[in-house]
Amino acid sequence: MYTKKECVAMLLAGGQGSRLYALTQDMAKPAVPYGGKYRIIDFPLSNCVNSGIDTVGVLTQYQPLVLNDYIGNGQPWDLDKQYGGAHCLPPYQTALGAEWYKGTANAIYQNIAFVDRYSPEYVIILSGDHIYKMDYNDMIQYHKEKGADATIAVLDVPLEEASRFGIMITNDEGDIVDFEEKPKNPRSTLASMGIYVFTWSKLRQYLIDNENNPDEDKDFGKAIIPNMLNAKEKLVAYAFDGYWKDVGTLDSLWEANMDILNPNIPIDLYDPDWKMYSRNPVLPPQYIGENANVENSMVAEGCIIDGNIDFSVIFEGVTIEKGATVTDSIIMPGSVIKEGACVEYAIVGENSTIGAGAHIGARPEAVENRDDWGIAVIGHNVNIEGGRVVGPKDMVPDIRKK
Amino acid sequence: MSLNKNILGLIFANMHEDVVPELTRQRTMGSVLFGGRYRMIDFVLSSMTNSGVDEVGVVTKSNYQSLLDHLGSGREWDMARKIGGLHLLPPFSDVSSGIYRGRLEALYGISNFIRASAAEYVIMSDCDVVTSFDYDAIFDAHVKSGADITAVYARANLTMEDASHSNVFGIDADGRVNNVLINPVLSGECNIALNTYVISKKLLMEIIADGAAKGHYSFAKTILQDRCGEFKIVGYKHEGYFSKITSIKSYYDANMALLDLDKRSKLFLDTNPIYTKIRDNPPAKFAIGAKVKNSIIADGCIIEGTVENSILFRGVKVGKDAVIRNAIVMQDSVIGRKCTIDSVITDKKVTITDGKILTGSANYPVYIGKNAEI
Numbered sequence: 001m002y003t004k005k006e007c008v009a010m011l012l013a014g015g016q017g018s019r020l021y022a023l024t025q026d027m028a029k030p031a032v033p034y035g036g037k038y039r040i041i042d043f044p045l046s047n048c049v050n051s052g053i054d055t056v057g058v059l060t061q062y063q064p065l066v067l068n069d070y071i072g073n074g075q076p077w078d079l080d081k082q083y084g085g086a087h088c089l090p091p092y093q094t095a096l097g098a099e100w101y102k103g104t105a106n107a108i109y110q111n112i113a114f115v116d117r118y119s120p121e122y123v124i125i126l127s128g129d130h131i132y133k134m135d136y137n138d139m140i141q142y143h144k145e146k147g148a149d150a151t152i153a154v155l156d157v158p159l160e161e162a163s164r165f166g167i168m169i170t171n172d173e174g175d176i177v178d179f180e181e182k183p184k185n186p187r188s189t190l191a192s193m194g195i196y197v198f199t200w201s202k203l204r205q206y207l208i209d210n211e212n213n214p215d216e217d218k219d220f221g222k223a224i225i226p227n228m229l230n231a232k233e234k235l236v237a238y239a240f241d242g243y244w245k246d247v248g249t250l251d252s253l254w255e256a257n258m259d260i261l262n263p264n265i266p267i268d269l270y271d272p273d274w275k276m277y278s279r280n281p282v283l284p285p286q287y288i289g290e291n292a293n294v295e296n297s298m299v300a301e302g303c304i305i306d307g308n309i310d311f312s313v314i315f316e317g318v319t320i321e322k323g324a325t326v327t328d329s330i331i332m333p334g335s336v337i338k339e340g341a342c343v344e345y346a347i348v349g350e351n352s353t354i355g356a357g358a359h360i361g362a363r364p365e366a367v368e369n370r371d372d373w374g375i376a377v378i379g380h381n382v383n384i385e386g387g388r389v390v391g392p393k394d395m396v397p398d399i400r401k402k
Numbered sequence: 403m404s405l406n407k408n409i410l411g412l413i414f415a416n417m418h419e420d421v422v423p424e425l426t427r428q429r430t431m432g433s434v435l436f437g438g439r440y441r442m443i444d445f446v447l448s449s450m451t452n453s454g455v456d457e458v459g460v461v462t463k464s465n466y467q468s469l470l471d472h473l474g475s476g477r478e479w480d481m482a483r484k485i486g487g488l489h490l491l492p493p494f495s496d497v498s499s500g501i502y503r504g505r506l507e508a509l510y511g512i513s514n515f516i517r518a519s520a521a522e523y524v525i526m527s528d529c530d531v532v533t534s535f536d537y538d539a540i541f542d543a544h545v546k547s548g549a550d551i552t553a554v555y556a557r558a559n560l561t562m563e564d565a566s567h568s569n570v571f572g573i574d575a576d577g578r579v580n581n582v583l584i585n586p587v588l589s590g591e592c593n594i595a596l597n598t599y600v601i602s603k604k605l606l607m608e609i610i611a612d613g614a615a616k617g618h619y620s621f622a623k624t625i626l627q628d629r630c631g632e633f634k635i636v637g638y639k640h641e642g643y644f645s646k647i648t649s650i651k652s653y654y655d656a657n658m659a660l661l662d663l664d665k666r667s668k669l670f671l672d673t674n675p676i677y678t679k680i681r682d683n684p685p686a687k688f689a690i691g692a693k694v695k696n697s698i699i700a701d702g703c704i705i706e707g708t709v710e711n712s713i714l715f716r717g718v719k720v721g722k723d724a725v726i727r728n729a730i731v732m733q734d735s736v737i738g739r740k741c742t743i744d745s746v747i748t749d750k751k752v753t754i755t756d757g758k759i760l761t762g763s764a765n766y767p768v769y770i771g772k773n774a775e776i
Contacts, residue, residue: 036685037701075477076680269684270704277682282675285438285700286686287666288709295692300685301439301701304663314685 005084005118007140008200009053010111011044012104013128014061019249022379022397023349027066030128032253033332033350035260035269035276036298036313039070040247041128042278045077045086050274051136053124055084057114059107061100064090076279089114103218109207115200123203125196125220131256131267132244133274134195139238143197149233150202150225152176153195153240165191166221168237176235179225190237193244196220202233243267254347254375257313257330261296281316281333291322300333307337315350324354329361338386345392346376354378355386362392409541410521410603411450411458412512414505415443415469417597418530421567421648424769425749426465432529433468434653435732435750437660438700438713440678441472442529442647444479446598448676451479453537455525457486459515461508463493463501472679479677491515507619509610516603516610524606528597532656533644534674535598540638544600549636551605553579553626554598556640562589567648569595569622571637579635582627595622596640643668654747654767657713657730661696683716691722700733707737721756728764746770 017029024032030041041058048056056079060067067088073079074086089111091100101107108115108125115123122143124136134153143151154168162183168190169178180187206224210216216223228235243266245256259265269276283302288294293308302317307324315333320326324337329346337343338356346361354360361376374393378384381398390396415432425434432443443460450458458481462469469490475481476488491512493501502508505526509516516524523544525537535554544552555571565586571593572581582595599621601609609625618624626635643665645656659665670676683702688694693708702717707724714720715732721739730747737743738756745762749772754760758776762768770776 076682270687270702275682276684280680280682282677284660284666284670284676285698287661287663288694288697288699289663290696292695294688294694296690297688298685299688299699309688316685 005055005120007053007055007122007124007136007197008115008118008120009044009048009056009124009126009136010108010115011041011048011056011058011126011128012107013041013058013067014064014101014107015127015129016062017129017248020253021250022377022395023250023253023347024063025379025398026063027380028060028062028064028128029248031063031067031070032247033315034131034247034253035257036300036315037280038276038278040131041067041070042077042276043131043133044126044128045071045074045079046274046276046278047132047134047136048126049077049079049277051134051138053136054079054081055118055120056086057089057111058086058128059089059101059111061091061107064088070279072279077277084118087114103222104220105207105210105224106218108203109211109218112204112207115204120200123198123200125194125198127194129248130194130244130246132193132240132242133267133271133276134240134242134244136195136197139195140197142238143199143236146174146236147234148197148236149199150228150235151197151238152225152235153193154190154237155193155240155244157189157191159186159189162186162189162191167191170237174237174239176229176237179221179229181221190239192221193240197238202228250347250375250377254330254345258311258328260298260313261311283316289322292320321356328363332380346378346390348378349380349382349398351380352378352382352384354384355388357387358384358389360384360390364392367392408521409455409457409523409525409537410516410519411455411537412509412516412524412526413443413446413450413458413460414508414526414528414597415460415466416463417505417528418567418647419465421530422650422653424650424771425653428465428772429468430462430465430529431647432460432462433466433472434529434647435715436532437657438698438715440676441469442532443469443472444676444678445532446527446529446535447473447479447481449533449535449537449674450525450527451481451677452674453535453541455537456481456483457489457519457521459489459491459512461491461512463508466492474679478679489515502619504619504623505621506610506613506624509606509621510614513607513610517607519603522603524601524603526597526599526601530647531596531598531644532647532669533596533640534642534669534671534676535640536642536674540598540640541600543638544636547577547636548634550601550633551625551635552600552638553635554596554638554640555593556596556644556646557591558594558644559591560589560594562587564594564646564648564652565589565592568646569597569626571595573637577637579626579630579637582622582630584622584627593637593639594646596644596646598640600638650747650767650769651765654730654764658711658728660698660713661711681716689722692720707739715750728767730767749774752776 013030017024079086286303289306300316306322307320321339334351367373377395379397415430419426481488570583686703689706700716706722724741735752753775
């Protein structure tokens with residue numbers, strides 16, 4: 001017979017990521033490429049596997065095609081299992097009708113049957129929006145030691161940034177006594193990372209009660225956590241002090257990529273003890289040509305580079321022709337930068353072409369008024385004709401869409 | 403071409419190991435590393451996958467630990483199948499098999515496996531040729547010509563050295579093989595055997611039984627050479643890009659040839675991706691001060707020094723102010739700071755400590771064995 005699972009992970013991957021605009025036109029945010037060969041969702045998935053969690057429900061809703069295809073049977077993360085493994089869980093139809101996931105809590109509520117199959121003691125709720133390496137097992141152990149009903153991972157953030165987050169107010173024992181969503185005057189600097197461990201039997205009941213109350217939001221932050229606090233359940237904060245980055249905006253996505261190039265920032269992708277897994281492309285190794293200058297950068301398989309690259313992250317299958325220059329930029333899979341083109345402080349999406357002599361983006365110091373500056377973004381499958389100038393902060397989406 | 407190919411692929415992983423004894427000391431020819439991230443067997447096995455040959459036996463003799471590690475269940479080549487898929491055929495798999503002396507004897511050792519296959523045809527290949535085979539076209543030509551055996555060859559220049567490790571075909575105006583020279587003493591343009599054959603399973607089983615009865619073991623000698631008048635052996639000219647490994651020098655040259663983008667594009671065709679074992683390395687990282695020109699760099703490399711005209715396999719580290727020229731550096735090797743290495747082949751996991759200078763020459767590259775520390 002099957003043994004039960006101690007902990008099942010539920011990964012919320014349905015977010016549209018609307019603040020990534022052109023990059024999430026036709027893919028959900030967790031499927032957005034990151035770090036030269038990964039997609040954002042590789043981080044929570046690899047963390048699960050490295051933490052010994054082998055059962056992961058991936059809740060998809062917005063533009064699931066790329067994501068479903070990417071996750072497949074979970075094999076690249078060792079999550080193809082006879083019992084357990086990775087499962088994509090889109091919204092579905094029942095005898096009572098069909099409905100979309102109405103919120104984070106509702107998404108889990110609709111999949112109670114999935115979790116029950118494994119009769120776990122604990123459920124860990126994750127999101128597909130963050131770049132970090134974390135041993136979830138340590139967090140679950142903490143949850144057990146504390147005898148908690150819910151454990152929320154928190155990061156100590158600078159006071160001036162605290163009002164952007166859900167903030168936990170704790171007592172001396174680390175128990176959460178209050179919770180404020182994006183407070184104007186934060187009473188604490190412990191920000192929720194959107195990672196929750198629940199004792200499943202507790203959470204299950206709160207999800208059902210939440211669903212049966214039509215006046216409540218169907219959301220962890222807005223309903224489940226406050227309800228548990230009001231009922232005096234034991235909620236504890238689990239402090240995390242590693243690298244953690246929300247990649248919800250174009251600026252933060254760009255920064256998170258640049259962070260990998262900075263040896264002083266602790267997001268080491270080369271650590272053999274905490275490998276990041278991903279679906280690998282089938283491509284020959286990269287070729288660096290006679291005319292190339294590559295420094296301070298990451299370049300993935302299948303690339304053919306004959307131009308100049310500095311402080312950039314170049315994904316698989318990219319071609320950078322002779323005389324082209326890419327600095328402080330991210331070039332996503334399969335794109336081509338033609339001869340003499342210049343790309344600086346920009347994100348170029350998948351399978352796009354930057355024509356010869358085109359100029360994308362600008363350095364911050366090249367712009368008179370600092371407010372006019374920002375990362376330039378070229379969406380996926382976009383063809384920028386030769387010589388065209390795309391200024392800083394400009395965005396060129398795929399015009400075939402919308 | 404039908405969707406159900408009805409073809410059994412057989413790959414001989416140990417043949418021709420004597421041509422690169424350094425590289426095959428601890429591995430089969432099929433598991434010799436090539437081109438930054440591949441093993442020699444990847445080229446024929448991927449070609450089989452891409453041509454829809456989805457039942458494949460890999461015949462091994464000795465030294466096959468690295469081969470088994472590499473192939474696993476065959477998943478990366480889409481060969482982990484319920485129907486067909488990859489079968490590893492080590493020696494002594496039944497009482498009649500053992501350490502074989504040649505292809506014919508090896509076939510006798512796996513005759514139960516061949517008999518059990520439902521395929522009507524058999525395609526045989528070795529692991530000494532780097533190319534993208536179109537087995538579909540070869541098979542179609544076999545059926546069309548009505549040949550007993552189709553033998554694949556390429557037209558190219560041979561040196562005396564190459565020829566002494568190759569078979570050469572004489573081919574008549576009708577495309578029939580009328581003469582077979584085994585390891586001949588000659589040079590110049592000729593029809594080089596690529597050690598790839600198509601034959602019906604029925605005829606193959608007859609040949610195997612006959613060979614066993616008479617104590618024959620060499621397919622090239624007793625079938626191709628001695629009986630080329632009796633059997634209809636038709637040549638199939640392979641037009642694609644290829645390198646045949648006949649020595650450590652030709653191995654070195656075949657790797658270096660991939661620095662030519664034209665040759666690279668002819669080997670790595672969009673229609674014939676070359677699959678290999680996945681290692682989940684992050685992308686290559688180029689540090690401040692890295693200078694890389696005309697080189698192939700695989701995933702997981704961290705480069706702080708200078709690399710020119712070289713091939714770096716996965717996970718190689720190049721220290722600050724190190725200079726690597728005209729070298730093949732196999733996976734997980736570490737080249738220390740201020741080292742200079744020129745015309746060198748390092749095997750896997752070699753460590754060159756800081757400040758060392760190692761120089762070979764293009765016609766005689768220095769080879770450094772696996773796990774060596776210098």
